[in-house]
Amino acid sequence: MGLSLDASIALVALAPFLAAILAPFIHRLAGSYSAWILAIVPAGIVMLLIRLAEPVIAGGTIAAAIDWVPSYGLTLAFFLDGLSLVFALTIAGIGALIVLYSGAYLKGHPHQGRFLAYLLAFMGSMLGLVLADNMLALFMFWEATSITSFLLIGFDHNRQAARRGAIQALVITNIGGMCLLVGAIVAQHLSGTWLLSELRGLEGVLKDSALYGLVLALFIGAAFTKSAQFPLHFWLPNAMEAPTPVSAFLHSATMVQAGVYLLGRMTPVLGGTSVWTGVLVAFGGVTLIWGALGALKETDLKQILAQTTIASLGLLVLLIGLGSEAAIAAMLVYFVAHACYKAGLFMVAGAVDHEAGTRDITALGGLADKMPVTFIGAALAALSMVGLPLTVGYFAKEEMYLALVGGDWLMLVVLALLVIGNALLAGVALIVMIRPFLGDALPTPKSAHEAPVAMLAGPILLGGAGVVAGLLPDWLGHDVLAPGATAILGHAVEPHLKLALDLASPLIWLSALTWLLGIVVFRQAHAIRTVLRRLSAGLGWSADTVFDAVMFGLIRFAATVTRALHHGKLEFYLVVVFVALAVALFWPMLALGGLDWIVPTAELGDWSKRLVLPELRPYEWGVVLLAVLGLLAVLIAQSRLIAILSLGIQGTALALIFLLFGAPDLAFTQLMVEVLSVVILTIVMTNLRLDARDHRPFEDWARDGTLAVVCGAGVSLLLMLVLTGTLDTRLSDFFTATSVPIAHGANIVNVILVDYRGFDTLGEISVVMGAGIAILALLRRRKKAEGAGP
């Protein structure tokens, strides 16, 4: 490849978007093969990342920047370090398998092209998120993942449950998105940089600031909403309304891990304080136990897996909170292990649902004979989840225990919590592996048979990867753990994973205890489920019901506000408008002392001296009088014909004023318009039976009259105030001076209209034409309606 390093990183983030745009067309052309074609994109990204991996593993970073808003010094900067690399490889690798899987899962679905487009757009957003260097770019991609997640959850938009799940996920994760935006802005304000790679070097800047608490709360808010931490976890199970590939990809392996990524990314600048550790460990711990118990309560395979995802997210947050070298190492290994086995298990659940027609574990059994390959995939994943030796899950568990063994009593409490949590999860893993596949065969809605290759590739490859990685601890430690932990902690970390069962170490006994408890949980699953269900029924409400209450309250509130504002009475709308006009006229005049000139000062004497009759010629007085008379006649006219004629009188008077004061063009136009108006009004009005008089109750009359007089007086006073100032005539002088030399026209007004403001006049003509067309349409419609009538 002749691409430079810079260009290839940008390509990693942007290529999926391109593929997303093309997806519907490719689907139209290639039909059911489109998934195989589109899977090339993420597969290619994996290849590219592996090519880029070498310098990153050696401890370097690769950066690229595209100018974004240069005037504000913003660049669309990407960078790749150990942490981004682990996440990006996971996203692209699982993404390729998911795209393949979707092709088979939604085979023949009319909107498969759209689905693949959403999926690829999500992948691009997620890759952008983990590669972004600029915090605003991070926010942008963060929100893009929320939106694509919304589209994917609501993909089956005919069902209300899907719509609800989609809206819920969008609302909750967007609250977090807003937190992230504000947090990023505050962080930039404090540190002076938008770039995460620079921020990382400024360790004390945020921690020592007075705003540390605020920044911490904002970033934790963002991470907790996205990564479904208790008590904001409830959107994740509802997101299972999405098609299974989406659950496998977004809601286990990638999108929900964005919060974990963010916390890992911010560890150098925000982490290490007692608040950080306390909050993350407490919430992570509660989430772990809550999710694990939640999983035992469910019988639907996808719901079980969703709850275990919540538990795993809690575990990851807890480990980041601990922040020690071993804890961070455990976090990274667990992330990789979890991504592999959870995505695999979701795909297995989808395959079972697809082939057997149900996902309820109480209705499934003995599928191993009919779906042997699926069973192998499930077993590989579940064993990694249990954490047996030779799987990557084993190392994850070892590392977590290593991080806590030998600590003070608080650490031992956390250790006990981890053992219980892991044991519960191990029990669930056994349930998921054994219940549907072993035991007596139960009748299923569809006659089960093996899933197609595209649906098997994911579970087998991911399950296999979990085992292979477990067999190569040196590689895992050197190429995944060390660079990732170095990126998070900011100092070099030595890999220390070894596949050795040392019976003298307490770790092996803790693992054994976990397995033992896991088997007990598996054995007693039914009893535990009964107890848990009774408990939650006794509680009566959940975060879910609270969410509904809030949303419906919002709708009712909006309806009330809308009704108060949109009452449908035109006169009140207008009253509001004119009251606002009166306030806008008088408030500045009063506030700025604009009315002082009315009050006579001592030097000028009293009012009688100021009341000088303006020097108008008699015929000018006549015209003004004519206008006033015309206006009054409109007001008091007893019949509508007189009102119309009076309207003509005031218009003509205005035309005369224009004529007297040097505006013959205006006078001419005004006269024409006035005559036309009167003629048209007369023709139309004689066709209608209208009320001759203006009936208004006294209180309306008083209100309208006051308002009208106040507004009129305000306009007059303002205009008089304007007249006391000096007029800026630069523009008029320019037109006057250049009219003949440049535009070759003697009539300056005409020159302005057709030359200097030609486009304006074009707009004016368009308005006239538009009005004409609208009038024509309105009149035509009447003819048609009459023609169609009896």
Add this chain to the structure above:
Amino acid sequence: MDYVLAALVGVFVSLGIYLLLSRSVIRMLIGMTVLGNGVNLLIFTAGRVTREVAPIVPAGLDAPAGPIANPLPQALILTAIVIGFSMFSFLLVLAFRAYKSLDADNTDTMRLAEPENAPQPPLSY
């Protein structure tokens, strides 16, 4: 004389607003026209008034010999008059159609778009 015209603008605006606040559509239309005239006169007056000298350059000259009326407000008002007339015609036909369809020229009884008892929005997703 400016002040006389300024006062006259106030009368135009007052009457226009008073008519606009009526419930009869035709009266609102007349109010619209009056208000428009008032605003045109406002722009005219704000640009200062001179007597009788139209802003036209005499033949053979490059610029007017003496002081002339301010051409800029005139150009603005010319546009405004034409657009005002378009608006007037359109509103008139609209009122006419509304009267024919709804048999009403009282805005209180025209409630097709915002009915008196609008249904509650659905409480679902």
